Amino acid sequence: PFEVLVIGGGPAGASAAIYTARKGFSTGIAAERFGGQVQDTMGIENFISVPYTEGPKLAGALETHVKEYDIDVMNLLRAEKLIPAKAVGGYHEVVFENGASLKARSLVLSTGARWRNLGVPGEAEYQTKGVAYCPHCDGPLFKGKRVAVIGGGNSGVEAAIDLANIVGHVTLIEFDSQLRADQVLQDKLRSFANVDIIVSAQTTEVTGDGEKVNGLSYKDRESGAEHHVELEGVFVQIGLVPNTEWLKDSGVELTGRGEIVIDEKAATNLPGVFAAGDATTVPYKQIIISMGEGAKAALSAFDYLIRNEAP
Ligand code: FAD
DSSP states (O other): OOEEEOOOOOOHHHHHHHHHHHHTEEEEEEEETGGGGGOOEEEEBBBBBBBEEEEEHHHHHHHHHHHTTTEEEEEEEOOOEEEEEOOTTSOOOOOOOTSOOOEEEEEEHHHHOOEEOOOOTTTTTBBTTTSSOOHHHHHHGGTEEEEEEOOOOOOHHHHHHHHHHTEEEEEESSSSOOOOOOOHHHHHHHHHEEEEEEEEEEEEEEEEESEEEEEEEEEEEEEEEEEEEOOOOEOSSSSEEEEEGGGGGGGGOOOOTOOOOOOOOSSSSSTTEEOOOGSSSSSOHHHHHHHHHHHHHHHHHHHHHHHHHOO
16 A cells, blocks of 8 residues: 555646655556656647757656656556545545556545547647647747637637737637627627637538648538638637546545546545646646646645544
């Protein structure tokens, strides 16, 4: 058994494990894929103090840093179930897909999230070649160019406002007959001269020249007519899905959208169980934020362990 077991090996999990190992606690990380979303990222330009890096390079650096400490890294291990301790200070158990199970007095849940895909032709093919999911990350790459934002909820409209300040032109495409974002955001978006809003539109394809994106096709859901817009970038903003399905019957409180509810100390509703990063209710999902949250969860785990002896 461990004193601290971290589930998930992205920026949040790596940070949490380093912090608890540095406190002298026996620490393990179990991850389905060490590195997390960072493995799927091309250029990273907003990891402060590192002007430019690439996903696989940052994932390698996470691993190198973790290996500086006596941390038991268990890669390719997918958690399926959490059985909470029966008493405060006792051992929690995590059961994995392969039938193995691990115990620890404190847990840090950091299983991250995944962007919801459109699932149309061209989307996967042109990912990082014009198809993007994170305006904070990739917006500046489209300076002066034409982009579409798919999705008229708060995240889509916020992305469109953000991008309208940077890019040449934004086309916002919403499937429904009206935008679902807060009115104040809609008003703000409509104040830009370089933004078109198209509703009742079903995106049918992302087109490209084989190298990069050159447009997007959509169907007018009222008339059935097919349209094509020429542009250089497509931002998909139809939801970020937390990887928390495995926690459903665990007793850990989740929001309706599946985010793990945490307080300002990264504590969940279960004693000794902490959570960090994109899987949680923390606002703004970014690498630097996930790392900070991982450190916070680890320090809270430390605080919990020194106050609660094993029963
Ligand atoms: P994740 O990185 O999602 O890691 C989750 C970890 O949990 C992984 O190891 C995963 O395998 C594991 N896991 C999931 N489910 C289970 C399970 N059941 N059992 C065991 N392990 C599990 N952010 C920036 O700041 N700058 C950028 O430029 C940037 N670009 C991005 C580009 C792309 C294409 C994407 C997808 C994201 C980008 N982001 C960027 C966002 C950033 O990657 C995330 O905010 C960050 O990785 C979140 O870290 P995390 O540790 O919370 O979760």
